[in-house]
Amino acid sequence: MATSTAAERRAEERRAYDAFLSECASHNLLDQISNKWVTLVISALGEGPKRYSDLARAIPGVSQKMLTQTLRIIERDGLVTRTVTAAVPVRVDYALTDLGDSLRALLGKVKCWAEEHMDFVYLAREAYDAREEQTAVAALNRKS
């Protein structure tokens, strides 16, 4: 019997894709660490250990939720350590592990690359947009 409904086919493809993902686990990990917040948090932690609220201030635009979520993920992966100091008020420090620091070195280079070539990219975008506008105008002329 053939799997005829769209739902069944979708489920099957989904399973195939999941199988691929768990098989090719490096893509999985790559996806995790090439996340925006992960990059920023690890970069911020490069200067040394920081408290939760320090991180929140050091990373503009991050919400409480995303900061906590990101920290949990990279803690689980063994990239940062979480140290709770029982006091009033409670104090929680985050620090890079050796593994986390080795990744920071790499991501730092990517960050530098982005900063170095930003000007070029922005010029490229302007040029591209200008060309786009021209072709749009040309298309309009052809219609009229």
Added chain:
Amino acid sequence: MATSTAAERRAEERRAYDAFLSECASHNLLDQISNKWVTLVISALGEGPKRYSDLARAIPGVSQKMLTQTLRIIERDGLVTRTVTAAVPVRVDYALTDLGDSLRALLGKVKCWAEEHMDFVYLAREAYDAREEQTAVAALNRKS
């Protein structure tokens, strides 16, 4: 007159955030290049120029829409070139620019890092999950 409604405050904050984003453009670019599909496309193009359909086959799990969208983005940023050969059927080749290739080198290192340390990360995850389960059990005991 104070901006009293929640909608007004939200709009204002949104504008402030947008201003921050365009001001701190490096984060913007960082977000772009640390995208899953961007990473995979640039990596695939590292082996040399490829046709559209080659890319689709080389990157498992990518949809037509996302492939096209991703290619447009990195073409606009000047990371790849798009060459149309007028023939029947049409042939379109994509190739890395020098800028794109320099980024590929960096992302390649990150990819290598991921492959090298994957085992460690997976062990760390298991250890973390085991600890989590323990604390969950402890919490249950305290309740009963």
Added chain:
DNA sequence: CGGTATCCGCCGAGATACTG
């Protein structure tokens, strides 16, 4: 072949309120 256009489900992420 190499796209564009359109609809839509789903979930990621922000806002808000509450806790130890």
Added chain:
DNA sequence: CAGTATCTCGGCGGATACCG
């Protein structure tokens, strides 16, 4: 201070159909 819990909503991305 450092979270957790819950709701809501925009938009990412998949499916489908159609063009040059």
